[in-house]
Amino acid sequence: MNAIGDCVEKRVSRRTLLATSATLVGVGAAGCLGSNTESVSVLAAGSLAHTFEDHVGPAFENETGIEVHGEYYGANAVMRMVEDRTKHPDVVVSADATLLRDRLYGEFTDWDVEFAANSVGIGYNDETTFGRRLEDGEPWYELARETDEGDLAIGDPNLDPLGYRAVQAFELAEKEYDLDGFRDEMMDVVYEEPDEPQIVAGVESGSRAGAVVYRNMAVDHESPFLEFPDAYNFADPDRADHYATVEFTTDEEGYTAEGRPVLYNATVNDEADEPEAGHQLVQFLVENPDLLDDAGLTVGDGIPRAKGAVPEEIDV
Structure with missing residues (x-):
């Protein structure tokens, strides 16, 4: 058997236990x-x-x-x-x-x-009060201050960069708008999602009003998304020095991450x-x-x- 035929034979024999014959035709066509x-x-x-x-x-x-x-x-x-x-x-x-x-x-x-x-921003549910007011143009940080505990989610900052970037974004927003104590306020009320791929699911179901997510995560789920300004969306390489003015140190490893572009x-x-x-x-x-x-x-x-x-x- 020639090389291509041998390759297809191997792929088909492995998948006969896992797939239908229709699937096998597609696999064979893919080749190696x-x-x-x-x-x-x-x-x-x-x-x-x-x-x-x-x-x-x-x-x-x-x-x-x-x-x-x-x-x-x-x-x-x-x-x-x-x-x-x-x-x-x-x-x-x-x-x-x-x-x-x-x-x-x-x-x-x-x-x-x-x-x-x-880039980093807020994915939100437009059927919640938070989402409707956000779409009416009210500043996200003012709305965030009014949310109840658990209404907003971030990734677990000790497990993933999305989590510590959310914390860093809160701190940069605090500086940007002169919001005394804003970072600490947010950390007292946000839910820290330990399973990053699931962070948008709570927003979609309505159990969370919003979550700090990457743009692609909102695109994946076709969810409304408000991108943060360049000052704290971590998307502008020219602002690397500005992002680096904030940092986060993880609990377990003690790893310190400066703010930096995504x-x-x-x-x-x-x-x-x-x-x-x-x-x-x-x-x-x-x-x-x-x-x-x-x-x-x-x-x-x-x-x-x-x-x-x-x-x-x-x-x-």
Whole structure:
């Protein structure tokens, strides 16, 4: 049997236990363009769950025949799982480029590629009083001060960058509008969602009036979204020094994160089972900015951008 036929045979035999014959026809058509590897494992920031499951994964498999098996957690938790080897991914993706470098460089990798950016704001339910007043143009921070405990959600700042960026946004807004004590007020009333991919679900159901989320998360769920101003949306690279005037230190690891622009980066674990497939996936992220844009991310000037000893398989 030729190489392509052999590849299809392997994929079909594995999936006969998992799929219908109709599914097998689609899998066979996908082929194995460039690798005999059947899957690549990804451990990624929770805000990218829909991006990978609905956009990147299907498109990558269609092009290469390689399935993406993803798991999604707060990026702090992702780094901890890699460090203690609780998880053993081929590709690691962070919502904070500096976090990945601080935690994984040296032992697990010595390179990464920044492939997309994002912005921070409030995803809200327009059927709640908070949402209706927000759409009427009332300042979000004044409305936030009037909310009851648990009405607004943020990510757990000890588990993911979205969480600590929410805290940092509160602090920057406090400075921006001279809102004495605003950060502490917010931390007394917000609900800290430990499962980042679920943070929008509470807003959709109406159990939360709103949540501090990334733009792509609102796009994923087709939810109303109010982007914060550049002064605290962490989307403007030219304001990096301004963002860095605030910081947050996590409880368990004692990791201190300065405020910084939202940049997603990816690397291949030195201990990867399928490094070739991992390199292909990172290259795919580099080569498909329109796909990422459709998913609600931003690929602007200066992206993609490589750092460290990037392997020759990656062309940025």
